[in-house]
Amino acid sequence: MARIVMKFGGTSMAGVERIRAVAERVKREVDAGNQVAVVVSAMAGETDRLVAFCREVSPLYDPREYDVVVASGEQVTSGLLAISLQAIGVPARSWMGWQLPIRTSDGHGSARIAEIDTATLDAALAEGKVAVIPGFQGVAAGERVTTLGRGGSDTSAVAVAAAMKADRCDIYTDVDGVYTTDPRIVPRARKLQKITYEEMLELASVGAKVLQTRSVGLAMKEKVRLQVLSSFDDRPGTMIVGDEEVDNMERQLITGIAHDKNEAKITLTDVPDRPGAVASIFAPLADGNINVDMIVQNIAHDTGSTDVTFTVPSVELARSLDLLDKAKAAIGFTRMVHDTNVSKITIVGVGMKSHAGVAAKMFKTLGDRGINIQAITTSEIKVSVLIEEDYTELAVRVLHTAYGLDAEQVAA
Amino acid sequence: MARIVMKFGGTSMAGVERIRAVAERVKREVDAGNQVAVVVSAMAGETDRLVAFCREVSPLYDPREYDVVVASGEQVTSGLLAISLQAIGVPARSWMGWQLPIRTSDGHGSARIAEIDTATLDAALAEGKVAVIPGFQGVAAGERVTTLGRGGSDTSAVAVAAAMKADRCDIYTDVDGVYTTDPRIVPRARKLQKITYEEMLELASVGAKVLQTRSVGLAMKEKVRLQVLSSFDDRPGTMIVGDEEVDNMERQLITGIAHDKNEAKITLTDVPDRPGAVASIFAPLADGNINVDMIVQNIAHDTGSTDVTFTVPSVELARSLDLLDKAKAAIGFTRMVHDTNVSKITIVGVGMKSHAGVAAKMFKTLGDRGINIQAITTSEIKVSVLIEEDYTELAVRVLHTAYGLDAEQVAA
Numbered sequence: 001m002a003r004i005v006m007k008f009g010g011t012s013m014a015g016v017e018r019i020r021a022v023a024e025r026v027k028r029e030v031d032a033g034n035q036v037a038v039v040v041s042a043m044a045g046e047t048d049r050l051v052a053f054c055r056e057v058s059p060l061y062d063p064r065e066y067d068v069v070v071a072s073g074e075q076v077t078s079g080l081l082a083i084s085l086q087a088i089g090v091p092a093r094s095w096m097g098w099q100l101p102i103r104t105s106d107g108h109g110s111a112r113i114a115e116i117d118t119a120t121l122d123a124a125l126a127e128g129k130v131a132v133i134p135g136f137q138g139v140a141a142g143e144r145v146t147t148l149g150r151g152g153s154d155t156s157a158v159a160v161a162a163a164m165k166a167d168r169c170d171i172y173t174d175v176d177g178v179y180t181t182d183p184r185i186v187p188r189a190r191k192l193q194k195i196t197y198e199e200m201l202e203l204a205s206v207g208a209k210v211l212q213t214r215s216v217g218l219a220m221k222e223k224v225r226l227q228v229l230s231s232f233d234d235r236p237g238t239m240i241v242g243d244e245e246v247d248n249m250e251r252q253l254i255t256g257i258a259h260d261k262n263e264a265k266i267t268l269t270d271v272p273d274r275p276g277a278v279a280s281i282f283a284p285l286a287d288g289n290i291n292v293d294m295i296v297q298n299i300a301h302d303t304g305s306t307d308v309t310f311t312v313p314s315v316e317l318a319r320s321l322d323l324l325d326k327a328k329a330a331i332g333f334t335r336m337v338h339d340t341n342v343s344k345i346t347i348v349g350v351g352m353k354s355h356a357g358v359a360a361k362m363f364k365t366l367g368d369r370g371i372n373i374q375a376i377t378t379s380e381i382k383v384s385v386l387i388e389e390d391y392t393e394l395a396v397r398v399l400h401t402a403y404g405l406d407a408e409q410v411a412a
Numbered sequence: 413m414a415r416i417v418m419k420f421g422g423t424s425m426a427g428v429e430r431i432r433a434v435a436e437r438v439k440r441e442v443d444a445g446n447q448v449a450v451v452v453s454a455m456a457g458e459t460d461r462l463v464a465f466c467r468e469v470s471p472l473y474d475p476r477e478y479d480v481v482v483a484s485g486e487q488v489t490s491g492l493l494a495i496s497l498q499a500i501g502v503p504a505r506s507w508m509g510w511q512l513p514i515r516t517s518d519g520h521g522s523a524r525i526a527e528i529d530t531a532t533l534d535a536a537l538a539e540g541k542v543a544v545i546p547g548f549q550g551v552a553a554g555e556r557v558t559t560l561g562r563g564g565s566d567t568s569a570v571a572v573a574a575a576m577k578a579d580r581c582d583i584y585t586d587v588d589g590v591y592t593t594d595p596r597i598v599p600r601a602r603k604l605q606k607i608t609y610e611e612m613l614e615l616a617s618v619g620a621k622v623l624q625t626r627s628v629g630l631a632m633k634e635k636v637r638l639q640v641l642s643s644f645d646d647r648p649g650t651m652i653v654g655d656e657e658v659d660n661m662e663r664q665l666i667t668g669i670a671h672d673k674n675e676a677k678i679t680l681t682d683v684p685d686r687p688g689a690v691a692s693i694f695a696p697l698a699d700g701n702i703n704v705d706m707i708v709q710n711i712a713h714d715t716g717s718t719d720v721t722f723t724v725p726s727v728e729l730a731r732s733l734d735l736l737d738k739a740k741a742a743i744g745f746t747r748m749v750h751d752t753n754v755s756k757i758t759i760v761g762v763g764m765k766s767h768a769g770v771a772a773k774m775f776k777t778l779g780d781r782g783i784n785i786q787a788i789t790t791s792e793i794k795v796s797v798l799i800e801e802d803y804t805e806l807a808v809r810v811l812h813t814a815y816g817l818d819a820e821q822v823a824a
Binding site for chain 1: 428462465466473476479480481485488491494495498499504508510566696
């Protein structure tokens with residue numbers, strides 16, 4: 001007997017027929033003798049509808065009232081799944097965030113889970129009941145409803161799994177696992193059987209939209225064994241586990257390749273080459289809550305000034321340019337140039353910790369195809385490069401082949 | 413300064429534009445120096461959508477989970493109205509049923525309000541805040557969400573008004589008051605300035621769908637001054653008040669005329685004319701929770717048997733016939749005849765308590781037009797007759813004129 005948390009996303013809950021299918025899948029785990037808690041998202045499109053209502057009423061909405069409105073989507077699917085489970089003979093009950101309770105910070109709209117009281121859940125599971133829990137929601141001090149921010153249901157599921165000491169947290173979604181790269185770009189992309197938390201974190205944060213980044217970080221911290229799998233077929237998915245669970249023999253040098261077209265490049269020319277100059281660029285952006293990603297400081301001109309290049313999220317470009325323009329005198333640059341026609345390509349793999357030459361291979365592979373690298377950032381387990389956006393797919397494909405990830409190559 | 417509860421129905425809350433209009437109307441009461449609590453319904457159509465989901469998932473749904481699902485509609489409009497009020501500078505906050513709390517029985521799906529804790533409301537109103545409260549919902553022992561049954565938001569509003577000792581409870585709806593009869597049938601129908609609780613109760617229960625019957629009964633018991641008025645114009649509505657508030661001089665003999673096409677007539681022939689025979693008819697119907705309305709027992713034949721005629725709601729006709737058929741041997745009737753082509757016409761007026769001849773005038777007026785009366789029931793302040801459905805509109809019109817209710821007649 002295992003304790004399992006099953007989480008179903010919006011496409012899995014979109015309508016009565018699909019909710020019935022979810023109930024059948026939950027029943028199979030129950031019939032196998034497992035204790036099960038289910039965390040559900042709102043029906044696909046519902047949260048968007050509710051958010052749109054709030055914005056339409058007032059762009060400057062009170063986030064506490066916004067939370068009351070948008071938390072309702074998961075309330076509906078929780079009740080419907082409980083009814084659906086009962087209808088096929090599985091004892092079940094829903095518990096809203098405030099009923100358990102799932103305590104969160106008071107950061108309405110993007111609250112963080114502080115504590116989950118599991119006494120009620122433990123008792124229900126011990127009685128053989130399935131507990132149905134709305135994702136995305138909780139309750140803050142003062143008994144006000146909170147939500148965790150978009151995609152927060154993944155985090156709810158991991159937090160419930162951690163609190164309940166579940167043996168596994170299965171995230172059911174509309175893809176059947178984590179792939180070496182986007183199969184729409186590389187048809188030979190392979191589904192991974194296992195991936196480490198760290199690798200998944202890097203992939204999640206650079207645009208492989210399988211799991212919310214926060215949920216992976218929490219799973220890593222709390223050592224929750226995660227599985228990503230499809231609600232629409234029965235094949236096993238991808239396990240996301242600690243480094244120690246991955247056999248060295250089966251480890252690839254590179255686990256996956258991600259791309260992200262949502263960055264914009266800004267270059268400031270002739271920034272004075274003196275202490276504090278770079279800080280004067282990034283302080284106003286940090287104050288504006290803009291997340292600067294890649295930073296390249298070019299070699300100083302003999303004029304005693306440098307060019308500084310960095311990237312920001314595309315959606316923040318206009319605001320970034322505005323903030324920098326206001327700080328022009330303080331920074332002392334001459335010109336500001338920007339480019340949204342860029343793409344970030346990232347190779348991720350725990351294996352590169354112990355192997356030299358991984359980055360060099362990346363640069364050479366891209367260079368051989370005439371792809372120019374505009375910026376580089378690295379961490380222990382990833383290398384990211386910024387290239388011209390038009391080369392995105394080509395770059396992903398040649399790297400996928402170069403690191404031996406293509407399906408046929410592995411099978412051979 | 414007065415304390416006012418304002419209640420807005422589903423058509424008033426149907427969409428962002430209308431919610432904004434509701435906020436403006438609330439603001440006017442606040443600007444006039446009043447303390448205001450607002451009770452809201454779900455957007456028009458939303459509760460139907462949610463109920464349909466539950467029924468589709470399982471016709472035998474758990475009413476506790478059904479309540480979780482359907483209570484969400486009012487949660488959404490409460491949050492949106494609070495945002496909308498804040499956007500025009502009116503301090504406001506929503507409180508769900510479980511947050512106040514509004515304590516109810518555990519009769520999920522049709523719970524009864526037991527107690528409303530007003531400490532929070534009193535404090536909010538004293539601070540100049542508008543309290544927004546979802547109608548239709550509450551919380552039972554064990555902190556489970558309940559709903560009051562369809563139309564329950566009117567009852568929520570009256571209960572809040574009673575608990576808060578409000579000076580008035582204004583029910584905003586899509587009609588602008590209570591009329592002497594349905595204006596679609598009688599264009600000369602007049603809007604009433606005042607009507608007593610008792611009269612309104614009779615009119616509400618016979619099909620004048622302005623207010624939920626339960627809410628009127630509660631208002632009468634708790635002496636809450638009710639007003640029915642339109643959310644779509646600014647004219648005063650109809651006040652529903654105690655008998656003592658109606659000036660005898662302005663009192664009409666008959667206040668209003670209602671009709672109800674949703675009854676069906678059943679006749680059992682040759683029922684043995686012995687003690688207990690009639691009880692044997694109605695016991696199985698009562699056990700089946702079927703509400704029998706009008707009953708006529710014909711004069712005994714010289715055979716020692718009688719015909720018994722009565723009405724049930726049309727929607728319960730099939731079930732009634734089935735229950736009676738099963739009890740045929742016990743009752744001992746010969747034939748069972750039914751007729752859905754009937755209509756109940758009711759005249760209501762406190763004035764008839766002190767005036768004789770009111771019923772006689774009704775029978776004569778209908779008889780003069782060749783309208784046959786199939787059954788009669790009376791109470792202190794009403795007379796109902798059952799007639800052939802095709803004569804419904806004619807009957808209402810001739811009675812409206814006969815009792816001097818036509819608009820021109822009064823103005824003359």
